[in-house]
Amino acid sequence: MSIAHEIIPVQSLKAACSNCSLRELCLPVGLDMGEMAQLDVVIDQRQPIKRGEPLFRAGDPFKSLYAVRMGFFKTTVLSEDGREQVTGFHMAGDLIGLDALGDNRHACTALALEDCEVCELPYHQIEELAHKIPALTRHFYKLMSREIVRDQGVMMLLGNMRAEERLVAFLLNLSQRMTARGFSSTNFVLRMTREEIGSYLGMKLETVSRTFSRFQAEGWIAVQGKQIEIVDLPSIKQLVSGCTGLK
Amino acid sequence: MSIAHEIIPVQSLKAACSNCSLRELCLPVGLDMGEMAQLDVVIDQRQPIKRGEPLFRAGDPFKSLYAVRMGFFKTTVLSEDGREQVTGFHMAGDLIGLDALGDNRHACTALALEDCEVCELPYHQIEELAHKIPALTRHFYKLMSREIVRDQGVMMLLGNMRAEERLVAFLLNLSQRMTARGFSSTNFVLRMTREEIGSYLGMKLETVSRTFSRFQAEGWIAVQGKQIEIVDLPSIKQLVSGCTGLK
DNA sequence: CGAGGTCTTGACCTCCCTCAAGCCTTGTGG
DNA sequence: CCACAAGGCTTGAGGGAGGTCAAGACCTCG
Numbered sequence: 001m002s003i004a005h006e007i008i009p010v011q012s013l014k015a016a017c018s019n020c021s022l023r024e025l026c027l028p029v030g031l032d033m034g035e036m037a038q039l040d041v042v043i044d045q046r047q048p049i050k051r052g053e054p055l056f057r058a059g060d061p062f063k064s065l066y067a068v069r070m071g072f073f074k075t076t077v078l079s080e081d082g083r084e085q086v087t088g089f090h091m092a093g094d095l096i097g098l099d100a101l102g103d104n105r106h107a108c109t110a111l112a113l114e115d116c117e118v119c120e121l122p123y124h125q126i127e128e129l130a131h132k133i134p135a136l137t138r139h140f141y142k143l144m145s146r147e148i149v150r151d152q153g154v155m156m157l158l159g160n161m162r163a164e165e166r167l168v169a170f171l172l173n174l175s176q177r178m179t180a181r182g183f184s185s186t187n188f189v190l191r192m193t194r195e196e197i198g199s200y201l202g203m204k205l206e207t208v209s210r211t212f213s214r215f216q217a218e219g220w221i222a223v224q225g226k227q228i229e230i231v232d233l234p235s236i237k238q239l240v241s242g243c244t245g246l247k
Numbered sequence: 248m249s250i251a252h253e254i255i256p257v258q259s260l261k262a263a264c265s266n267c268s269l270r271e272l273c274l275p276v277g278l279d280m281g282e283m284a285q286l287d288v289v290i291d292q293r294q295p296i297k298r299g300e301p302l303f304r305a306g307d308p309f310k311s312l313y314a315v316r317m318g319f320f321k322t323t324v325l326s327e328d329g330r331e332q333v334t335g336f337h338m339a340g341d342l343i344g345l346d347a348l349g350d351n352r353h354a355c356t357a358l359a360l361e362d363c364e365v366c367e368l369p370y371h372q373i374e375e376l377a378h379k380i381p382a383l384t385r386h387f388y389k390l391m392s393r394e395i396v397r398d399q400g401v402m403m404l405l406g407n408m409r410a411e412e413r414l415v416a417f418l419l420n421l422s423q424r425m426t427a428r429g430f431s432s433t434n435f436v437l438r439m440t441r442e443e444i445g446s447y448l449g450m451k452l453e454t455v456s457r458t459f460s461r462f463q464a465e466g467w468i469a470v471q472g473k474q475i476e477i478v479d480l481p482s483i484k485q486l487v488s489g490c491t492g493l494k
Numbered sequence: 495c496g497a498g499g500t501c502t503t504g505a506c507c508t509c510c511c512t513c514a515a516g517c518c519t520t521g522t523g524g
Numbered sequence: 525c526c527a528c529a530a531g532g533c534t535t536g537a538g539g540g541a542g543g544t545c546a547a548g549a550c551c552t553c554g
Binding site: 193194195205206209210212213225 | 499500501502503
């Protein structure tokens with residue numbers, strides 16, 4: 001948890017992409033030091049969001065994008081009759097809010113699942129800056145495009161796969177993202193409830209629970225509440241031959 | 248079918264956004280005449296794609312975006328074990344290929360469901376042009392963002408709704424898009440098979456067929472093969488209280 | 495320490511899938 | 525223009541994966 005426990009003098013708490021440990025994952029990917037410095041000027045200080053608090057709600061006017069600096073978010077959409085669908089889970093280095101550019105309102109709600117810190121990227125200024133730095137524009141395109149591809153992966157998952165496969169795909173994806181952030185790929189804590197997992201994967205919380213239990217009985221994983229250990233990665237991977245790129 | 252049957256001298260077949268009947272739906276939205284003229288220079292001639300032919304395949308290197316000028320496409324992704332998932336249906340005015348910007352390869356396959364014509368937008372040139380025309384950049388952001396929002400709608404559909412609701416949402420969406428293009432909102436021809444509808448909606452073709460039959464028995468729609476008439480719009484709308492924005 | 499949220503597990507049920515058969519539509523070649 | 529094949533559609537019967545309802549155990553946090 002190096003991010004959380006960095007020891008930094010209080011005065012320098014101003015976010016700075018150029019010395020952020022996430023700069024290889026986050027918005028600055030592909031920028032040189034000079035360009036990164038320009039980004040630093042625009043980005044608002046680290047902002048703390050308490051667990052259970054929204055970063056923004058569906059319908060809110062769009063002002064900024066947010067980069068997750070620390071913690072864990074879920075994004076959800078609500079149907080008119082009140083059904084909630086989790087559309088994604090977002091961790092350090094992820095950019096949230098790209099769905100708001102379409103009509104200048106947030107289309108989903110982003111909720112902190114634990115105490116979080118985000119960097120705020122005021123859109124006006126980012127847009128201006130992107131006009132000066134072509135690499136930044138191109139990176140934005142890439143980020144949005146990848147979000148679309150990710151969503152296609154989720155469609156494949158929801159449309160074609162059985163409960164077991166969905167849950168495996170989910171675990172493998174989490175595992176891979178933990179690895180990319182320097183954490184253990186086989187041992188991690190689920191930040192979300194069974195119900196949230198179920199909503200994301202299109203199944204009921206009971207089915208999530210039962211399926212976890214079955215995986216444990218098979219000796220593939222060890223579950224203890226929210227603590228997950230992947231014991232037999234090969235066996236698990238075998239179970240899901242298809243489906244890529246969800247988040 | 249004014250688009251298909253326009254009478255134009257052969258020499259002027261060069262696509263021209265400025266006199267295209269789709270300019271209020273397609274890429275040029277929000278551009279002035281001068282900007283549109285610049286766009287005209289870059290866009291490649293109308294290209295015919297025969298029914299059953301691919302516009303591009305998943306994995307193909309990314310060279311161009313495509314605007315559907317006429318006809319009907321489906322986009323699909325394939326899982327490693329060969330299961331196909333339809334990720335969208337695309338008609339005149341829609342832009343296809345935005346999912347390829349992420350890593351310069353097409354992530355999905357686009358297949359013509361009837362004889363089609365597309366305008367090719369070579370990405371290099373479009374990108375250059377967008378740098379000169381801020382409105383175009385902004386419009387691109389909007390298009391991609393809307394694609395993300397649309398995908399969230401599909402997730403809601405696949406994750407939360409029952410077969411009946413899915414099919415209604417599908418019909419209403421088609422109806423709405425037909426209206427936007429000046430066709431009847433209650434009377435149209437399905438360009439895709441039951442199996443393709445089913446793949447898109449996460450259900451089997453038999454279920455699609457049965458559900459259509461049930462709707463017909465209720466007096467809500469009239470089905471005759473691919474010809475659909477929506478007879479009782481209010482009743483249908485009542486059935487789907489949630490879910491917005493799929494395509 | 496108690497209350498409320500979260501998780502597990504069991505029993506039952508339902509919606510949709512699977513398999514199958516037959517009909518209809520469309521396209522192709524004689 | 526007809527005949528036939530092949531793909532597409534409809535409908536039925538039966539089964540199974542996952543949903544629903546319920547009860548109790550287990551956290552966790554004020």
